[in-house]
Amino acid sequence: MKVKEIMDKEFIAVSPGDRVVDVSLKMEKTRKFTTPVVDDEGKLVGWVTSFDVMRGLRDGVELVSDVMQPPERIVHVNENDPARLAVLETAHHKLVSVPVLDDEGRVVGVVRSFDIVETLSQLYxxxxxxxxxxxxxxxxxxxxxxxxxxxxxxxxxxxxxxxxxxxxxxxxxxxxxxxxxxxxxxxxxxxxxxxxxxxxxxxxxxxxxxx
Amino acid sequence: MKVKEIMDKEFIAVSPGDRVVDVSLKMEKTRKFTTPVVDDEGKLVGWVTSFDVMRGLRDGVELVSDVMQPPERIVHVNENDPARLAVLETAHHKLVSVPVLDDEGRVVGVVRSFDIVETLSQLYxxxxxxxxxxxxxxxxxxxxxxxxxxxxxxxxxxxxxxxxxxxxxxxxxxxxxxxxxxxxxxxxxxxxxxxxxxxxxxxxxxxxxxx
Structure with missing residues (x-):
């Protein structure tokens, strides 16, 4: 089984120039605790968790680019990696979601911990x-x-x-x-x-x- | 295996009278997207997600009691329930965490989706x-x-x-x-x-x- 078979394709993505307050509304509406930040080509340029958004709201920071985490710190997987890799990364780093990239570095999905739970539990x-x-x-x-x-x-x-x-x-x-x-x-x-x-x-x- | 064997006992808990801004700092510091709200006896009286906190920060709401979700809407399990139940609830409701209660209704732990992933993946x-x-x-x-x-x-x-x-x-x-x-x-x-x-x-x- 490959990552692309267990990833959520209905993910949200935001831009570095988006307003923090708008991102918080979008996250709340779609019930996503995290979201990838992408450029015009859909490539991963950052990652925003609700902790980053809360901090931005508290401190009056306006733009996503000023609260997001840099791409080099983001645990991610490739769509063609074995699904097992996403499972091990999730467990090891205690993550709720992992962005999935294609070979060009574009975000094509997000693997979510509760979806992994559903997949893994089927065997049990x-x-x-x-x-x-x-x-x-x-x-x-x-x-x-x-x-x-x-x-x-x-x-x-x-x-x-x-x-x-x-x-x-x-x-x-x-x-x-x-x-x-x-x-x-x-x-x-x-x-x-x-x-x-x-x-x-x-x-x-x-x-x-x-x- | 029982719920108590897979739950995280190092959870945070907040009070209805806590300030939303303080809860956001606590959640960020401990990296928890959700937290139970308890009374003086440790009993579950509400549930706060980072969506509730973000909304509170945006709208200038001061107290947890004004942003929390009522207990009747919270999916929870008992510490003596089979672990399987927490797994099924997590997958079914797409949750990142489920509060665990004892027989008196006190919060004694939280089951987290990535911990379930770790437990379930061991068999694989x-x-x-x-x-x-x-x-x-x-x-x-x-x-x-x-x-x-x-x-x-x-x-x-x-x-x-x-x-x-x-x-x-x-x-x-x-x-x-x-x-x-x-x-x-x-x-x-x-x-x-x-x-x-x-x-x-x-x-x-x-x-x-x-x-």
């Missing part, structure tokens, strides 16, 4: 049930009931708790991947549990075929 | 190698080389591309879980690939034991 929200369905369709000759039975057996072996196959099925219908990795103690452990279930059904399938 | 950053190591330790009687060989075979079957076990090993050493699920087309497909590899090594192990 996948139902565990979906993973078992995929596993079931991959393991030819293994029925859904056999898979649930194996899952119940592995769960008992690992946790010491008895659970019926139907209860297991009910549980994975309601739980998300995020909850499951949290409950099992991490991605690797969650996956190891699946492999153990897979190993059991495969061994049973082979034993059955041998008869 | 896990090396694929780690998952194979866990798989290898679970599958008793299967060596690492056998696992890599099976992985290379499955890769060829699925993509048509020849890859040596050593090359496969090199690839998973460098790639992250996030890149892998993106490259394979989603979480379910990624897991299905792993299950196929698991099935092959288990079948080979059983065949070997039979000899």
């Amino acid at each position: 929200e996948i139902k565990v049930y979906k993973i078992f369905e995929a596993m079931n369709s991959e393991l030819k000759g293994v029925s859904w009931d056999e898979l649930m039975e194996a899952a119940a057996i592995i769960t008992r072996r690992r946790t010491g708790k008895r659970i019926k196959p139907k209860e297991y099925e009910e549980r994975i219908r309601n739980s998300t991947f995020g909850e499951a990795i949290w409950a099992t103690g991490g991605l690797e452990k969650f996956f190891v549990g699946l492999i153990a279930i897979g190993e059991l059904v495969i061994a049973r399938k082979i034993a059955r075929a041998r008869k | 950053e896990i090396k694929v190698y780690k998952i194979f190591e866990a798989m290898n330790s679970e599958l008793k009687g299967v060596s690492w080389d056998e696992l890599m060989e099976a992985a290379a075979i499955i890769t060829r079957r699925r993509t048509g591309k020849r890859i040596k076990p050593k090359e496969y090993e090199e690839r998973i050493r460098n790639s992250t879980f996030g890149e892998a699920i993106w490259a394979t087309g989603g979480l379910e497909k990624f897991f299905v690939g792993l299950i196929a590899i698991g099935e092959l090594v288990i079948a080979r192990k059983i065949a070997r034991a039979r000899k």
Whole structure:
């Protein structure tokens, strides 16, 4: 996934010659805490946060050019960078938004932290049930009931708790991947549990075929 | 994971009787775009964003109580809520921060979107190698080389591309879980690939034991 796929193209941009008071109205109207400052060609020449605008309003500064931060201090990404880079910059520098440039240095979008949250959270929200369905369709000759039975057996072996196959099925219908990795103690452990279930059904399938 | 585990306890809070100009200085100094407004007991009575402060500065409003948003309009979570709830609220309402309350309605923290990004991105950053190591330790009687060989075979079957076990090993050493699920087309497909590899090594192990 590239930055251009997660960026907001509906960003606002202001000019160095704009009045601070007008920028504050524009930011409030569009609910943007930050905005890029661009020249006539759309190139990034500065960055204004609501802190800069508040300071300008307090001190009676008239123009954006007198409150903006210089471009060399702005964390930015290229539209063709991996989306992962924008994610890491956001987390590392604790940013709410990161301007996105094209190869000519023009601002073409802004990556926002809450949009990243939405994108990243989708993985966590996948139902565990979906993973078992995929596993079931991959393991030819293994029925859904056999898979649930194996899952119940592995769960008992690992946790010491008895659970019926139907209860297991009910549980994975309601739980998300995020909850499951949290409950099992991490991605690797969650996956190891699946492999153990897979190993059991495969061994049973082979034993059955041998008869 | 609970909200209290991902919230920022170093938040700022202001009072309804504080001056708007002082709040703007405090927000700028601490780099907070938003702040909860609390009463003498620390209970949430309002919420101020930098838009409210900018408006107050523009219009010459003196007190926080005259620019703050009423508590009933503030999206908030309880410290014991699942962290997942704060994540979903942040994504759904496009928020940069969400106040966290205790059972008495006191503000005990603030969840920030970039902190959520950091927490959520950790899962994506896990090396694929780690998952194979866990798989290898679970599958008793299967060596690492056998696992890599099976992985290379499955890769060829699925993509048509020849890859040596050593090359496969090199690839998973460098790639992250996030890149892998993106490259394979989603979480379910990624897991299905792993299950196929698991099935092959288990079948080979059983065949070997039979000899």
